Structure formats: structure tokens, C-alpha cells
Amino acid sequence: MSSTSTNDTIAAIATPPGSGGVGIVRISGPEAKQVLSRMFLPLSPKFDNFRPWLMHRGRVLDWNSEALDDVLAVFMPGPRSFTGEDVAEIHCHGGAFIVQAVLESALRQGARQALKGEFSRRAFVNGRMDLSQAEAVAELIAAPSREALRYGLNRLDGLLARRTEALRNELEVLRMQVCVAVDFPEDEVEGMDAPTFSATVAKVSKALQHLLQGSRRARVMQQGAVVVLAGAVNAGKSSLMNALLGRNRALVTDIPGTTRDFLEEACDLSGLPVRLTDTAGLRKAAESIEELGVERSRQKLAEADAIVLVVDGGALGEAGANAEVCPDPAAREVLDSAGSTPVLVVWNKCDLCMPQKFPPRWVQGQTCCATSAFSDTQVEDMAEHLRTLLLSEGETAGEEGLAPNARQTLALEASLAELTALREDVDAGRPYDCCAVRLDVAAAHLAEVTGLSSPAEVLDKVFSQFCIGK
Numbered sequence: 001m002s003s004t005s006t007n008d009t010i011a012a013i014a015t016p017p018g019s020g021g022v023g024i025v026r027i028s029g030p031e032a033k034q035v036l037s038r039m040f041l042p043l044s045p046k047f048d049n050f051r052p053w054l055m056h057r058g059r060v061l062d063w064n065s066e067a068l069d070d071v072l073a074v075f076m077p078g079p080r081s082f083t084g085e086d087v088a089e090i091h092c093h094g095g096a097f098i099v100q101a102v103l104e105s106a107l108r109q110g111a112r113q114a115l116k117g118e119f120s121r122r123a124f125v126n127g128r129m130d131l132s133q134a135e136a137v138a139e140l141i142a143a144p145s146r147e148a149l150r151y152g153l154n155r156l157d158g159l160l161a162r163r164t165e166a167l168r169n170e171l172e173v174l175r176m177q178v179c180v181a182v183d184f185p186e187d188e189v190e191g192m193d194a195p196t197f198s199a200t201v202a203k204v205s206k207a208l209q210h211l212l213q214g215s216r217r218a219r220v221m222q223q224g225a226v227v228v229l230a231g232a233v234n235a236g237k238s239s240l241m242n243a244l245l246g247r248n249r250a251l252v253t254d255i256p257g258t259t260r261d262f263l264e265e266a267c268d269l270s271g272l273p274v275r276l277t278d279t280a281g282l283r284k285a286a287e288s289i290e291e292l293g294v295e296r297s298r299q300k301l302a303e304a305d306a307i308v309l310v311v312d313g314g315a316l317g318e319a320g321a322n323a324e325v326c327p328d329p330a331a332r333e334v335l336d337s338a339g340s341t342p343v344l345v346v347w348n349k350c351d352l353c354m355p356q357k358f359p360p361r362w363v364q365g366q367t368c369c370a371t372s373a374f375s376d377t378q379v380e381d382m383a384e385h386l387r388t389l390l391l392s393e394g395e396t397a398g399e400e401g402l403a404p405n406a407r408q409t410l411a412l413e414a415s416l417a418e419l420t421a422l423r424e425d426v427d428a429g430r431p432y433d434c435c436a437v438r439l440d441v442a443a444a445h446l447a448e449v450t451g452l453s454s455p456a457e458v459l460d461k462v463f464s465q466f467c468i469g470k
Contacts, residue, residue: 014469020094084126117466131451146271224273232330239373314352321355
């Protein structure tokens with residue numbers, strides 16, 4: 001794509017493949033209006049020219065000047081268009097043959113077939129959006145849930161770009177101070193003593209770490225979350241999974257240890273896609289088959305985006321709720337091994353025992369709720385707790401767009417690594433001219449988020465993932 005000329009006039013179908021009520025062919029470039037004029041026959045006798053941003057009704061013609069369809073056409077002059085160039089659109093009936101014939105007519109009238117993402121790339125090149133906003137366009141189109149749609153829209157508004165640019169500007173100011181300190185070592189440069197320098201770098205590093213916390217949210221919203229139900233045998237994990245699914249997917253009996261292997265099912269938590277995984281109960285296995293199931297349970301826990309730790313409230317009772325240390329060995333194992341994975345502790349079978357002290361003492365800050373999978377008591381509340389846990393970890397009000405995608409995450413991580421090394425250099429007393437190099441590299445990685453310093457091959461890779469008409 002990098003070898004194509006922006007002086008070309010390009011055209012493509014902007015609506016999805018297949019038949020529909022309306023199909024749109026988009027044309028962009030310096031000859032957009034001329035191409036449209038050569039293939040459009042207005043129906044109004046008063047028509048003398050295309051009025052910008054106004055729909056005109058007429059017939060679209062093929063290359064032999066034969067009518068193809070009754071259409072609406074609009075001309076949008078640059079730079080106030082999506083691409084920043086002159087743009088024309090033809091809105092025809094959505095039959096697959098009709099739309100393709102209209103596109104072919106545009107190509108024969110002087111336009112070139114657009115490549116994948118070429119419209120969005122031209123918008124980026126012409127300053128209509130930065131790279132993070134261009135990616136947000138593609139993510140909005142592919143959004144699998146309402147939450148993904150909301151986050152993508154906020155990124156399209158430029159929230160992530162503004163935050164990373166503010167951090168990059170802080171590094172640029174620091175770099176200028178370093179240059180002054182190097183050029184005029186005898187003079188006192190305000191704020192350039194080593195402790196202050198290190199503290200400023202630490203401040204930016206902390207902000208980057210906060211941004212990176214949102215990368216998990218981005219993956220959860222775009223790909224769905226992996227949620228593992230774990231706990232002791234007979235705690236009610238399978239019953240809880242059935243209650244969340246609204247159907248009997250997992251086998252439930254009174255015999256402890258019914259689940260020998262994991263079960264996975266897709267679930268929707270108010271617009272958030274989730275893959276529920278019911279695992280074998282954690283205990284010392286009595287036979288090799290169950291032992292394999294328990295080992296698989298531990299593997300699934302290591303892969304989870306969130307863990308639903310189910311405890312048997314009926315068995316633990318008041319004494320179990322008041323204990324300083326959880327008396328359930330399986331629950332202790334999960335809590336000790338969870339690490340940074342968020343855990344929702346579910347006090348199941350609350351119809352048998354709802355303790356006066358809740359949550360239990362041993363929960364120690366983990367999100368906790370009570371439910372009864374058997375009677376469907378408070379299952380909806382538990383589902384809402386789980387959804388909130390998946391989406392809100394590390395998030396504060398007004399930061400719904402701070403969920404960097406995989407490419408942006410790599411750039412932020414690289415910048416953070418440079419700043420970490422920079423702090424070590426400053427604390428070790430290394431010369432400031434050496435420190436300036438790391439500042440340059442860290443700032444360049446931040447600029448990759450918005451595309452200010454992205455090489456052509458990176459842009460090619462990003463825009464090649466777009467659909468042809470976008």
C-alpha cells in the first residue's frame with residue numbers, strides 16, 4: 001500500500017458483501033466529482049451542479065451510458081470529508097450485482113480500485129485522524145458487544161491519543177531540560193537535580209502502567225473473557241454454571257466429584273461476551289482420571305481472565321464465615337495462586353446458611369457475593385458483580401477509552417521499559433547526555449500510538465487489516 005499515490009482517485013464498495021436494502025459506492029480523490037458527473041444522470045430538470053452535502057436523485061449509468069439503477073448521489077468536498085479529500089458517494093439498491101456494476105462503472109470512468117483500508121489511511125495522512133483513531137474505526141465495525149462499541153467510540157474521540165500525547169510532551173520538556181544541562185553544565189537548570197529528574201520519570205512511568213492496565217479490558221471486550229468456576233467438590237460450580245446459562249449444560253448430582261473434566265460454554269453478560277469454564281473440584285484425587293481433571297482445572301485457572309471461586313456456604317456455616325483463615329483448602333489454594341487475576345468469591349447455598357457477618361473475614365478485599373444456584377437466588381446479582389469485575393479493574397471515571405489494543409500495548413510497554421532503564425541510569429549517576437538517548441526512544445515509542453513516528457511497514461500492516469471500503 002505504501003507505493004500507491006494519494007493523487008489517484010479511488011473507489012470501492014463501502015457496504016458489506018451480499019444483498020441488502022441499500023448499497024454504497026464511495027469515491028475519493030481529486031477527480032471524485034468528475035467521476036461522479038460522468039456516471040450520474042439527474043432526474044430534476046433544475047439540476048445544474050452538485051450542491052455539497054446534499055443528496056441528489058438520478059440514474060447511475062454504466063460505461064455505455066445505459067441506466068443501471070435509480071440512486072441518490074452526494075458530493076462532499078475536502079478537506080471536511082472523511083478522507084480530507086473530495087469524496088462522492090452513490091447510494092443504490094443493495095443487490096450484489098447492482099453494487100458491483102456501479103463500482104465497475106466508477107472504475108471505467110477514471111477511478112482506481114481502493115486497497116484495504118485506503119480510505120482510512122488517506123484520512124490519517126491528511127490529518128483527519130491519528131493512527132489510534134483510525135484503528136478505533138476498524139474496531140467499531142468489528143465490535144462484538146455494546147461495551148466494545150462504547151470503548152471504541154471513546155477512542156475514536158481521541159481520549160487515548162490525548163493522554164499519550166500529554167505524556168510524550170512531558171518527556172519532550174524533560175529532554176529539553178537535559179539538553180540545556182548538557183550544553184551549560186556550569187549553570188543551574190531548574191528541576192534537573194537527579195532526585196527531581198528521577199521523580200519526573202517515575203511519574204510518567206506510573207501513568208504508563210495505568211494505561212497498560214486497560215489492555216486487558218480491550219482484549220476482554222474484543223475477544224470475550226475467559227471465566228473459570230473453581231472450588232472444592234460439591235460446592236455447586238456446575239449448578240451455578242447452569243443457572244448463568246439458563247439451561248442444564250453441566251451434569252449435576254449429589255455425588256461429589258461429578259465433573260471430571262472441564263466444560264466450556266459461551267455466555268452473554270449484558271452485552272459482554274464470556275466463555276464460562278466449569279472445572280473439576282480441587283482435592284486430592286482418589287484415581288488417575290480424576291487426578292487428570294484436577295490438573296486441567298489448575299491449568300485453566302492459570303489462563304483465566306477472572307476466577308469465580310465457589311464455596312459451599314452450607315458446609316462452612318457461621319463458623320466458616322467468622323474464621324480468620326478460610327477453612328476450605330480448595331478455596332485457599334485458589335486465593336493463594338490467583339496472583340493478579342481478579343477473583344469473585346461466591347458464597348453459594350446461602351439458602352442453607354447466610355452468615356450474619358458478610359463478607360467472611362478471610363475474603364480480605366476480594367469481591368464477594370452470596371447466592372444459591374439451586375434456587376436461583378441472587379444469581380443475577382452475581383452475574384452483575386462478575387461483569388463489573390471484568391470491566392472495571394484499574395479503571396476510574398472518565399477513562400472508558402483508555403483500553404489500548406495489542407499494537408498500542410507493545411508501544412506503551414516499550415516506552416515503559418526505556419523509562420525504567422532511564423531511572424536506573426539517573427540513580428546510578430550516569431551522564432545526562434546518555435540519559436537523553438533513552439528519553440528520545442521512550443518518546444518515539446509513545447508517538448507510535450498515534451502514528452507520529454510509525455514506519456511505513458507498520459502503517460501497511462495496520463491498514464491492511466481494514467475492509468476494502470473503509
